[in-house]
Amino acid sequence: MLRYTFHRLLLMIPTLLGVAVLVFVLLRMMPGDIVELRLLMDGGQVSPEALATERVRLGLDKPFWLQFYDWITGIMVGDFGTSMWTGRPVIEEIGSRLGLSLQVAVMATILAVSIAIPLGTISALYKDSWIDHVVRIFAIAGLAVPSFWLGMVIILLLLYNFQWIPPLTYVPIWEDPIHNLSQLIWPAIAVGYRYSAVATRMTRSTLLEVLQEDYIRTARAKGVYERLVISRHAVRNALLPVVTVIGLEFAFLIGGLVVTEQVFNLNGIGKLFVETVTRNDYTMVQALVMLVAAFFITVNFVVDLLYAALDPRIRYR
Amino acid sequence: MTLVESYQQPETKARSARSDSVLLDVDNLHVHFETTRGMVRAVEGLSFDVKRGEIVAIVGESGSGKSVSALSIMRLLPKMTGRIPHGRITFDGRNLLELSDEEMREIRGRHISMIFQEPMTSLNPILTIGLQITEPLQIHLGMTHEQAHERAIELLGLVGIPDPARRLEQYPHQFSGGMRQRVMIAIGLACNPKLIIADEPTTALDVTIQAQILELMKDLSRRLNIALIIITHNLGVVARYADRVIVMYAARLVEEGVAENVFHKPRHPYSMGLLRSVPRLDRPRGAKLETIEGLPPNLAIMMSGCRFAPRCPFKIEKCAEEPALLRTDLGGLSRCHRHEEIAAGKLAWTGGGGGGEVSAARKTTPLLSVRDLAKHFEVRSGLRGSGGTVRAVQDVSFDIYPGETLGLVGESGCGKTTVGRLILKLEQPSAGEIRFAGTDITKASAAEMKALRRKIQVIFQDPYSSLNPRMTVGEIIGEPLHVYKLAAGKREQHARVQELLQQVGLRPEMAARYPHQLSGGQRQRVGIARALAMEPSFIVCDEAVSALDVSIQGQIINLLEDLQRRLGLAYLFIAHDLAVVRHISMRVVVMYFGRVMEVADRDTIYAEPLHPYTKVLLDAAPVPDPTIEKGREPRLIKGELPSHLAPPSGCVFNTRCPLASEECRQIVPPLREIKPGHAVACIKV
Secondary structure (H helix, E strand, O other), X not given: OHHHHHXXXXXXXXXXXXXXXXXXXXXXXXXXXXHHHHHOOOOOOOOHHHHHHHHHHHOOOOOHHHHHHHHHHHHHOOOXXXXXXXXXXXXXXXXXXXXXXXXXXXXXXXXXXXXXXXXHHHHHHOOOOHHHHHHHHXXXXXXXXXXXXXXXXXXXXXXXXXXXXXXXXXXXXXXXXXXXXXXXXXXXXXXXXXXXXXXXXXXXXXXXXXXXXXXHHHXXXXXXXXXXXXXXXXXXXXXXXXXXXXXXXXXXXXXXXXXXXXXXXXXXXXXXXXXXHHXXXXXXXXXXXXXXXXXXXXXXXXXXXXXXXXXXXXXXX | OOHHHHHOOOOOOOOOOOOOOEEEEEEEEEEEEEEOOEEEEEEEEEEEEEEOOOEEEEEOOOOOOHHHHHHHHHOOOXXXXXXXXXXXXXXXXXXXXXXXXXXXXXXEOOOEEEEOOOOOOOOOOOOOHHHHHXXXXXXXXXXXXXXXXXXXXXXXXXXXXXXXXXXXXXXHHHOOHHHHHHHHHHHHHOOOOOEEEEEOOOOOOOHHHHHHXXXXXXXHHHHHOOEEEEEEOOHHHXXXXXXXXXXXXXXXXXXXXXXXXXXXXXXXXHHHHHHXXXXXXXXXXXXXXXXXXXXXXXXXXXXXXXXXXXXXOOOOHHXXXXXXXXXXXXXXXXXXXXXXXXXXXOOOOOOOOOOOOOOXXXXXXOOEEEEEEXXXXXXXXXXXXXXXXXXXXXXXXXXXXXXXXXXXXXOOOOOHHHHHHHHOOOOOOOEEEEEEOOEXXXXXXXXXXXXXXXXXXXXXXXXXXXXXXXXXXXXXXXXXXXXXXXXXXXHHHHHHHHHHHHHOOOOXXXXXXXXXXXXXXXXXXXXXXXXXXXXXXXEEEEOOOOOOOHHHHHHHXXXXXXXXXXXXXXXXXXXXXXXXXXXXXXXXXXXEOOEEEEEEEHHHHHHOOOOHHHHHHHHHOOOOOHHHHHHOOOOOOOOOOOOOOOOOXXXXXXXXXXXXXXXXXXXXXXXXXXXXXXXXOOOOO
C-alpha cells in the first residue's frame, strides 16, 4: 500500500509536466500579448521602443524554450513569478482567493453528500413509489437548473422576503464565522444542489444494481435485519461509484464556478481565471491552470485511496 | 369460477397423512410473476413434503419452477414482481405464508438456511468472512462477539477449511470457488437449522470440488439430522445423494418417488426422456443420443392439457385434458394419463433415437497438428506490482485427423480454453507450432491467416453473449458470406442462409428474428450455422453445450455429430463434462494445470484410465444411477488446484495425487506412449 501510494505520487510529476507544456504553448499561440493589451488599451499612442522595453522587463523577448525553462525551474523552488498585470506575486494573488473557493467547494460537498446519500438510498428502496418520484423530480431539476440562476433566485428571495442580502466582503471563517458563513452558505447551496442531484442519481442507480446482487439475497436468507441488509451489505457496496462522482465534482468546483462567483460577487478562483485570461496575463493563467490540474490529479488520487479503503479487493491483491 | 376455485385441483391429495416426522409441507403452491410479457405462472399447484433429516432432490430444467419454489419457501421472491396467490407452506407446524416479515426473518438463517448456486457472487465482497459467518449467530442466537467468533472457527473446521482462525479475517476474493461454497455451507449450518435448501450448490464448481462439497453436505446432513432440499439439473448428483426425487416440468410437478424408482422405473415420459438424453459414463456409449424433441412451453401463455404432450412420443387424444397427479404402482406420483401403461412396460421411449455409428475416418496425415505448444502470461499482482509468469499451457502436443473429434477435458484453469484460443490464433503462443493442413498457423501472415480462418471455425460456450443482439439471425449468419464474398449478390446470400438454417434444424423464418427472441438451444444452433457458413473443415467447440439444459444438450450433440458425418468436419471438443466428451469424441486428451496428463482412444481412456488424475476425475463424476452411486465409496481427491503463481515442482499433479512420492516432486514426467495410441504423463504407470 505504501509503495503504491509512493508510485502514484511519482506519476503525478510527468502528468503535471505535460499540463505545463500544453498550457505554455497554447497561451503563446493566442494572438496579441499582454504588453500591447495593457499599453494600447485606451487607444493611446505608445512608441515601439516603449513596447520593447516593457517586453524585456517581463522577459517576453527571450526565446520560448528559455521562458519555459525559467518558468519551470521557478516552480521547482516554489516561485510562480509575479502577475504580469498587477506585478504582485502569483502566489499572493491566488492565495487570497483559494481559501474562499475551497471553502465554497467543501461546504457544497458536505451539503451534497449529506443530501444525496440518504435521498438516493430512500429513492432506490422505494423504487417507483411516490417518494421515488419526488426524489427523481428533485434530482432532474437539479441537473436542469443552472447554478447561477438558482443563485440569483436565492438572492432575490432573500431580498424580497427578508429585505436582506448576504455580506459582500469576504472575511476568513476564523476571523468572523457568522459573517463568513452568512456570505458563503448561499453559493454553496446554489452549486450544492446540482452536485447533490448528480450524486443522488448515482446513489440510486448503483444501489438498485447492488440490491439485485446475490450477496444481498444471501444476507436476507441469513435472516439479517432489513435495516442491516441495507446499511451494512448494500449501501457500502453502492458507495464506490458515488465516491468517484463526488471526487470529480469537487475538483470541478475549484475554478469551475465562473458565473456563480459573479452572481454572488465572490472573489474566487473562477473569477480570477476570467480576469487573467482576458488580460493575457501569462504567468497568472499558467499558475491557475497548473493549480486546477494539480487539484484534479490529487482528488483522483484521493478517490483511488478511498476505493482501496472501501474495497478489500483493491486493498489486498 | 372464482379465483380460489380455479386453484382447487379436482385431484385427490394422494399423499400419506401428515405425521410428526414431516418438517416441511408444501401444499398446492402457486407462484406468479408480473413481467412485461404478461403474467408468468412459474409454479402451479406444487405439493410435496420433506421429513426430518431427509434429503429430497428437485430436478428440472431451467424455467421449470424449481428455484422459484425454493425462494417461495424462504419468502425471498422479488417483492415487486413475485406473488403467491395461493398455497400453504407449513414448516414445523406454522404456515410460513401467513407470518409477518419479522417472524419470517427470525426463521430464515435460524431454522431454514439456503445455499446458492454462485459461490463467487453470493458472499459480500467488502465484508470479512468472519463477519459474514458470525452475523446470523449474533442476530439469531444472541451470541456475544467472542462466542460467535469461537463458533465461527468451529464451523470453518467442520466444513474443512484449514487454518480457520486466520481465514476469518480474510475477504471472499481470497478464497477459491470451492472454498467459498464451504463458507456458504458454514453460514448455512451456523445456527443448527432444521432444513437447508441448496439451489444448484455445485453447478459452478469443478467435478472434483463438486464431489467434495456434496460429500460434505450429505455427511453433515446425516450427522446433524438436517433435512436437505437439493435443487439441481444434474441427474448424477441426484442419484448419489437423494432419498426422494421430485421432477418438475413447466411449472408443475410431473413425477415424485423414491430415488431408486424414479431412476430405474420412471413413470412419466418426461423423466424417462430426461434420463435417456444424458450421455452416461456407466453405460456403453450409444451411437446416438436419444433426445426429447422440441422446446419447453412458454409459461406466459395459458395452456390446457398435459404440458409435456407437444414433446411426448406417447401422446394420445386424452392428453388434451390436464392429467391429475396419480399414485403409481410403486407408491410414487405421476402426472400422466398413461402411467399404468408405462408401468406395464407397454410404452418404450422412442424419441429421436436411432442413427449409425460415427465413422472414425482416420487418414494418415493429420489435419491439425499441435507440437510442444506453450502459452505464458506475464502477470503483475495488484498494488505491490510484484510480477510472475503463469504457465497456462506447457508442452501440449496432439493431432486431429480429418473427420475426427478430439475431446479435450479438464477442470477450470487447466488451460483447455487457452489451447482453443491458440489454435484460433486469438492468442500468440509462447512456444511450439500449430500446423493446419501443412501451414504453421503461428507463423502465418495476415493474408494466409485470412484464408485459414475460413477453414477453422469456432462455436462458443455462451449462446447468450456470443451473438450480437442488434443483428438479426439472418445478418449474423450472412455476415461471413458477405465478408468472404462467398455468395454473389443478395439473393444468393439469402438462399445460402436459408440452407444453413435448415441444416441446423431451424425454420427459415428464424432469419428475421433477433437473438433475444430465441431460446438457448436455438441460439446455439445459430452459432453453429454461422460457423458452417464458412464451409470449414475444422471447428473448435469450446464448451459448446455446457450452458444448455439436458434435453437441449442432447439435441445439439446429435446435430454436431450429424453435421460431422455429412460434411466430414473435424472437431476439437473442449469440455469439462466427461460423459459428454465420451459420447462425442473419438480420442480424448486429459489436461491438468496446463499440461497433458493422458491421451487415448475414447473407449480406452474411459475403460482403463492409467493416469491417477484421469481416475480421480472419472470417479468424481456422479452417474445417474442411485444403485451404483450409493453403493460406492467415494474416493475423494484432496485439496484444490495449486496457485498458478507458485506451481508445484516436478509433476504438476503431485500435490493432490494419491500415488505421489518424493520422486514426483523432482521430475516432470514426460508423456510416454504405453500402448499404441495411449500416452500417459506419469512415472508410476
